[in-house]
Amino acid sequence: AQSVTQPDIHITVSEGASLELRCNYSYGATPYLFWYVQSPGQGLQLLLKYFSGDTLVQGIKGFEAEFKRSQSSFNLRKPSVHWSDAAEYFCAVVGSGNTGKLIFGQGTTLQVKP
Amino acid sequence: DAGVIQSPRHEVTEMGQEVTLRCKPISGHDYLFWYRQTMMRGLELLIYFNNNVPIDDSGMPEDRFSAKMPNASFSTLKIQPSEPRDSAVYFCASSYRGTYGYTFGSGTRLTVV
Numbered sequence: 001a002q003s004v005t006q007p008d009i010h011i012t013v014s015e016g017a018s019l020e021l022r023c024n025y026s027y028g029a030t031p032y033l034f035w036y037v038q039s040p041g042q043g044l045q046l047l048l049k050y051f052s053g054d055t056l057v058q059g060i061k062g063f064e065a066e067f068k069r070s071q072s073s074f075n076l077r078k079p080s081v082h083w084s085d086a087a088e089y090f091c092a093v094v095g096s097g098n099t100g101k102l103i104f105g106q107g108t109t110l111q112v113k114p
Numbered sequence: 115d116a117g118v119i120q121s122p123r124h125e126v127t128e129m130g131q132e133v134t135l136r137c138k139p140i141s142g143h144d145y146l147f148w149y150r151q152t153m154m155r156g157l158e159l160l161i162y163f164n165n166n167v168p169i170d171d172s173g174m175p176e177d178r179f180s181a182k183m184p185n186a187s188f189s190t191l192k193i194q195p196s197e198p199r200d201s202a203v204y205f206c207a208s209s210y211r212g213t214y215g216y217t218f219g220s221g222t223r224l225t226v227v
Contacts, residue, residue, distance in 0.1 A: 046216070
């Protein structure tokens with residue numbers, strides 16, 4: 001069965017520091033991968049997505065992610081974190097048969113220290 | 115586009131009462147999803163529709179939950195009777211052709227007392 005694992009439940013970084021959030025997926029075929037961000041009390045906003053092609057994808061708010069098939073990973077990165085980036089981040093994969101059924105990881109909560 | 119619109123934003127109800135959550139997807143989107151989010155279980159897919167037809171309702175927790183999509187611009191999620199353990203944030207999301215990522219609504223925070 002398809003699954004998504006986000007190993008880090010909670011991460012704290014200092015403002016201005018770099019960030020990497022980890023995501024590992026289990027999927028037999030080429031996956032469609034997504035990162036979403038959820039600010040407190042808000043819905044989920046799409047940061048970026050990978051379907052095919054260039055394995056380094058750029059998203060909104062200065063985020064990028066790299067697809068590594070050999071490692072079954074799709075880690076999210078940002079070179080310099082801002083206090084407004086504090087939120088919960090979800091990695092997701094489209095399930096079997098590309099039915100549109102997104103399978104989400106458990107999420108990583110990012111805290112930013114001033 | 116106004117995005118996915120959910121109503122109400124907050125709902126407080128007493129145990130045993132019927133609750134109806136509403137969702138208006140983005141025009142032109144052919145998939146609609148209902149999710150529930152809790153601290154303990156994270157994001158759970160309850161049911162999803164394609165072209166107004168329910169495709170997978172395996173995530174609906176009990177017969178107390180039901181969902182309908184009478185047309186392409188409206189869906190409801192009903193809980194009858196409601197129980198305290200149904201307290202959660204319920205999200206609606208819509209998508210075009212399923213594979214292009216979802217657009218989420220702002221959610222309905224349900225509290226059953």
